[in-house]
Amino acid sequence: MATESKRQQRFAGVIQQDLAELFQREGNHWAPGAFITVTRVRVTPDLAIARVYLSFLNTATAQEDIKAVRTKTTEIRYKLGSRIKNQARIVPQLEFFLDDTNEYVEHMDKIFDKISKEPRQPD
16 A cells, blocks of 8 residues: 555545544534544545544444444535635545444453463463
């Protein structure tokens, strides 16, 4: 995978910040009861597509929540466009993905706890 250019990184940072504010204010409309965090944004070299990774806290239905957010992609893109209209020529297409890093970390912690509780064999 090629590294991102400075331009891509800057643009991704702008999108991440604006989407984070948007989800903080209006995330309850799209995924009721969940706290949505924008963990990462990757932008294609032509800045036409933004892949947005979301983490859902305080919810057991993260899969349904990401589906609900995906159904509102057009609305979210419109609201993002009104925020970045002075900073970008085009508003990128948004693709939302579930960032399951937290679940992976919890799973690994459980495994390590289980290992540490097992009796050790003498050398």
